[in-house]
Amino acid sequence: MTARTQYINPGKLGARRQSRLTKWLMFALFVCLAIVFIFPLYWMVISSLRPEGRIFVDAMEIIPSALSLDTYRRLFEEEPYGVWFVNSITQTGGYALMGVFLCTTGGYALAKFRFRYRNLLFVLILVSQMIPFHLLIVSLFLMIIQMGMAETYQGAIVPLAASPIGIFFMRQYMLAIDDEMLNAARVDGASEYQIFWHIVLPNARPAIATLLILFCIDYWNNLLWPLIVFRNPDNFPLAVGIKRLIDQYRQQYDLTMAGSTLATVPVIILFFFLRRQIMQGLATTGTGIK
Amino acid sequence: MLTGAKRGKLWLRIRRNWQLYALLFLPLVWLVVFRYAPMYGAQIAFRDYSPAFGIEGSPWVGLANFERFFNSYYFKPVIVNTLIISFYSLLAGFPIPIILALSVNQVKMRLFRNSVQMITYAPHFISTVVIVGMLFQFLHPRVGFIASLANLFGMTPPNLMGDPGAFAHIFVWSGVWQEMGFGAIIYLAVLSTIDPALHEAAVVDGASRLQRIRYIDIPGLLPTAMVLLVLSTGRVLEVAFEKVYLMQSPLNLGVAEVINTYVYRVGLLSPILDFSYSTAIGLLKGVVGLLLLITVNYAARRLTDNGLW
Numbered sequence: 001m002t003a004r005t006q007y008i009n010p011g012k013l014g015a016r017r018q019s020r021l022t023k024w025l026m027f028a029l030f031v032c033l034a035i036v037f038i039f040p041l042y043w044m045v046i047s048s049l050r051p052e053g054r055i056f057v058d059a060m061e062i063i064p065s066a067l068s069l070d071t072y073r074r075l076f077e078e079e080p081y082g083v084w085f086v087n088s089i090t091q092t093g094g095y096a097l098m099g100v101f102l103c104t105t106g107g108y109a110l111a112k113f114r115f116r117y118r119n120l121l122f123v124l125i126l127v128s129q130m131i132p133f134h135l136l137i138v139s140l141f142l143m144i145i146q147m148g149m150a151e152t153y154q155g156a157i158v159p160l161a162a163s164p165i166g167i168f169f170m171r172q173y174m175l176a177i178d179d180e181m182l183n184a185a186r187v188d189g190a191s192e193y194q195i196f197w198h199i200v201l202p203n204a205r206p207a208i209a210t211l212l213i214l215f216c217i218d219y220w221n222n223l224l225w226p227l228i229v230f231r232n233p234d235n236f237p238l239a240v241g242i243k244r245l246i247d248q249y250r251q252q253y254d255l256t257m258a259g260s261t262l263a264t265v266p267v268i269i270l271f272f273f274l275r276r277q278i279m280q281g282l283a284t285t286g287t288g289i290k
Numbered sequence: 291m292l293t294g295a296k297r298g299k300l301w302l303r304i305r306r307n308w309q310l311y312a313l314l315f316l317p318l319v320w321l322v323v324f325r326y327a328p329m330y331g332a333q334i335a336f337r338d339y340s341p342a343f344g345i346e347g348s349p350w351v352g353l354a355n356f357e358r359f360f361n362s363y364y365f366k367p368v369i370v371n372t373l374i375i376s377f378y379s380l381l382a383g384f385p386i387p388i389i390l391a392l393s394v395n396q397v398k399m400r401l402f403r404n405s406v407q408m409i410t411y412a413p414h415f416i417s418t419v420v421i422v423g424m425l426f427q428f429l430h431p432r433v434g435f436i437a438s439l440a441n442l443f444g445m446t447p448p449n450l451m452g453d454p455g456a457f458a459h460i461f462v463w464s465g466v467w468q469e470m471g472f473g474a475i476i477y478l479a480v481l482s483t484i485d486p487a488l489h490e491a492a493v494v495d496g497a498s499r500l501q502r503i504r505y506i507d508i509p510g511l512l513p514t515a516m517v518l519l520v521l522s523t524g525r526v527l528e529v530a531f532e533k534v535y536l537m538q539s540p541l542n543l544g545v546a547e548v549i550n551t552y553v554y555r556v557g558l559l560s561p562i563l564d565f566s567y568s569t570a571i572g573l574l575k576g577v578v579g580l581l582l583l584i585t586v587n588y589a590a591r592r593l594t595d596n597g598l599w
Contacts, residue, residue: 224531
């Protein structure tokens, strides 16, 4: 690299001056980018922290002169926000565990067993990903009603749980697991169950973690399907609850902003700490789960 | 005898591999029940569905539901709105991630690269509801940031969310804000696979930075870009439902009603739920989308030798 720089700029001084200028330019660009991307989030947080009576007066201040947690108190007292939060955690957890279970078993079977029609099956699984969800909505909704799952957690999570892309992702990962290892275990008399539990799962741990995270984010942010399934506010997950806040408080966004802040913070924290797993998942599936 | 032995073998195979079938069983049942079976239910597009008769008991009406949509007052505005919003999104949303990836790729400092990537793709993980809530608040004529900015310069703050003319711009550019970093990930991955020797040779030959981008990086990205372009053109009728739906208000419905929200409104929201009608529109959209995908892919193949298949 040094050799290259010297080749373009034979004068050492010139090179150094240019690189310093580029550095400053890049730094300025970076600050602009950071402002554009972080400021809206900052605005959301401070809007939720403005004291109630002063929301119109203080709206002009970019750095607020007074902060208050009052909005958050109202959020929990006047709206069932706590219930929504718990609903979101329960539903997201259930969805992610169920989805990961289905994708792991399916992916393993497709990757490590040879059987007739395997490729056909694999294609059929991938094709089902291409069916637009909007085409299925009405039939799915009718089905949920028939199964007696309307207005239940099961109704919200079960129909979404088997993700074709998730199965594809697990299969790709499982392909890399060494067959020798599995065969050695079989020779030693391990049952298929033991092999799956003690060899396959530990080896696939990174992929499982990635999938789990992506599924969690997916459901946490999902609005459409829960919006259809639930009518009773006591069953809402957060996304549907926040939609209700937006509809109810059209002129005053403090509650909406407080609700949004609390719903976004867990995702951002998760994203920040687990970005490597998330990136790995995205690189493998190309466009992410869903 | 032979068949008996064969049958015995088959039985033995199933018994020996029952674990395999156990593993496969659940995911398959799931996909059949929740992905393929609803397709069967989509036949109500050709029937006059009523809950009393069920899917198979409702009378066939042929293409009546489709004709109703074509003759409907909403047909034209809904199609026009869908096309405007999605082509605008494509026009802005397609090149920007490529530009971002090309510029980030120029930077050699690891810390800088990683922070830019992290900051730009974090918004992807924010829920659509939250994004729209933020838009409402941010652009609000009294409490929003736009309001404070306008006041600072002594102007009357505009009511952007209520302005039908601003709807498409707000929709598209907030989408670009949210997705550009995420979209750049895949291009950066492709750029990292380009052989550095190419760049070194170009530098020796005296190529400038821009020339190297033009003649090395962009051709390297082209196949991926074409595939993504074909895919997004195939989805041109699938305007992001959640976001449009949340951004709609009586003030902007004239420009904000798209196919997906219309399907939802007539099928699941209106006082008389019209399942058949909304399924028909959904089916029509799916078929047109598929045809578009095939056409665009064909064109892409002919023009650039790159495509989905």
